Amino acid sequence: MKKQVLYGVIAGTLMLSAGSATAIVIDDFSGNAYSASAPSTGDAAGISSSGFARTVDITTSAGDTTVKLNSGASLGAYSHSQDAGVTGTSQVTFDLGGLDVTEGSTQNAFRLGLISVDSNGIIGINVDGAASSLSTNSIIIANNYVLPSYADFLFSDFVGTVDFTNVNTFTISVDGSAQAALNTEISIVGTACSGLSSSGGSGSGTDSTDCEPTGNIPEPTTLVLMTLGLAGLGYRRRRLA
Numbered sequence: 591m592k593k594q595v596l597y598g599v600i601a602g603t604l605m606l607s608a609g610s611a612t613a614i615v616i617d618d619f620s621g622n623a624y625s626a627s628a629p630s631t632g633d634a635a636g637i638s639s640s641g642f643a644r645t646v647d648i649t650t651s652a653g654d655t656t657v658k659l660n661s662g663a664s665l666g667a668y669s670h671s672q673d674a675g676v677t678g679t680s681q682v683t684f685d686l687g688g689l690d691v692t693e694g695s696t697q698n699a700f701r702l703g704l705i706s707v708d709s710n711g712i713i714g715i716n717v718d719g720a721a722s723s724l725s726t727n728s729i730i731i732a733n734n735y736v737l738p739s740y741a742d743f744l745f746s747d748f749v750g751t752v753d754f755t756n757v758n759t760f761t762i763s764v765d766g767s768a769q770a771a772l773n774t775e776i777s778i779v780g781t782a783c784s785g786l787s788s789s790g791g792s793g794s795g796t797d798s799t800d801c802e803p804t805g806n807i808p809e810p811t812t813l814v815l816m817t818l819g820l821a822g823l824g825y826r827r828r829r830l831a
Contacts, residue, residue, distance in 0.1 A: 613697065623659065652676065706773065
């Protein structure tokens with residue numbers, strides 16, 4: 591029960607963290623359940639909470655490397671777990687279908703909610719754009735991460751060239767090929783307007799006000815007031831007619 595509440599808190603933090611800009615939630619792992627331990631490539635893993643098709647790839651040594659998406663004890667999470675003495679990797683790929691992950695220049699980073707991550711585990715992100723160009727970025731989880739937390743991957747730190755306004759596929763990878771018995775749980779995947787100067791920062795209070803919309807986009811409250819005002823004018827005109 592505590593885990594489910596914790597996942598909800600981190601999900602809420604991600605969705606609200608970008609201030610006036612609306613963060614994109616790619617998956618909060620509350621949808622289709624998936625569980626597998628055998629090596630696989632491109633294994634269909636249902637649909638994300640936001641409607642994106644997912645596939646899973648797993649590599650493992652002599653024992654099991656288990657991936658769970660919203661399954662068993664890992665409700666609301668992407669869980670990667672290696673047996674004792676086992677090395678392995680996993681990745682979840684989302685088909686974004688040409689999505690603008692910058693949201694009109696209001697977002698500058700991918701953000702992952704971290705529930706539990708063993709030190710020295712490597713988490714990576716690959717982005718494949720419209721021109722089939724591949725951009726990659728990865729961070730090594732250090733001992734100074736105070737969990738639960740989040741990790742930001744700035745678009746500007748990705749190696750390679752890709753159009754972040756037209757992203758075809760987005761892949762999260764957990765690399766335990768050099769570390770036996772690695773365990774990782776990720777609660778949510780999305781975007782953020784991060785105030786970090788480089789990828790890999792974590793915690794809270796690092797959101798930026800520098801990511802501004804490309805046009806004048808009214809705040810939600812402003813839109814509500816405008817709608818009510820227009821409705822009132824319409825009603826007044828009908829009364830006078």
